Amino acid sequence: MSEIFTHSVLHAVTDTLKMLPILFLAYLLMEVLEHFESGRLSAFMNKSRKLGPLMASAIGLIPQCGFSGGVASLYAAGTVTTGTLISVILATSDEMLPVLLSANIPVKIIIAILLSKLVIGVIFGFATDFVLRKKKLEKKENIHEFCEREHCRCKDGVFISALKHTLKIAGIILLVIFLLNLLFELISEETLKGILNIPVVSELFASAIGLIPSCSVSVLLTNLFANGALGISPLLCGLLTNGGIGLLVLYRANPNKKDNLLITLVIFAIGFVAGTLTGLIFNNIL
DSSP: HHHHHHHHHHHHHHHHHHHHHHHHHOOOOHHHHHOOOOOHHHHHHHHHTHHHHHHHHHHTTTOTTTTTHHHHHHHHTTOOHHHHHHHHHOOTTTTHHHHHHTTTOOOHHHHHHHHHHHHHHHHHHHHHHHHHHHOOOOOOOOOOHHHHHTOOOOOGGGHHHHHHHHHHHHHHHHHHHHHHHHHHSSSSSSHHHTTTTTTTHHHHHHHHHHTTTOTHHHHHHHHHTTSSSOOOOHHHHHHOOOOOTHHHHHEEEHHHHHHHHHHHHHHHHHHHHHHHHHHHHHHHHH
16 A cells, blocks of 8 residues: 555656646746736737637647646636637647557557547637637636736746746645545556446546546556557547646636536537547548
């Protein structure tokens, strides 16, 4: 038991440290926008919002689970759109790519998985923003309201203030990842294999597991796939809903719990439907 505890602690510390630079840069950007916002910078941010889903989907493919957390913080501050947040979560590859490469999975399968996550992220991200604009339900909060709610300290300067916010969220992330890693260490792999071999149930179960905000989820699902214990459809479902620490940061930074829950349900629905359909296509062509 002590070995499991130590292993969970080490993984939690390592995963948290890997995320800190991304989170710090996100908070630093918000501090800069709050304290030194200019008309030109504001105009650039407004224009970039329109291309947010495309950019978010692209950076999500980089093997790092911290990008989704950074985007979630920016979303809570009203700097990026809802579609951008959904895109980065759907596209986030986390530790999937290194695991697939190390397991000698055929390159065509790896490319197909990456492209499907990119395309699904872009399509549903832009679709979300289009629907919200039509219904006039875009997020109204701005960076100033976010900083006021987060008790930003102008006297601390942008770097110190950004660092304080980063360390505060890092503490929460460290605790949650540790508890989740401990849970995964205690769960029998045979139990998971039994559940993940049932058609439809496996896709639903993988989609639900993917919502757990931990870097370990993508490793678990990808390893099961590499070992032949998981099909391509449930793998895609789980990888689409697993956005690293994105949802964890969202629930911490955004006070609108109804908004957070709706985003979570939308991601689950997209992951399940798009992952299942894409998996069926892959089974016929790969």
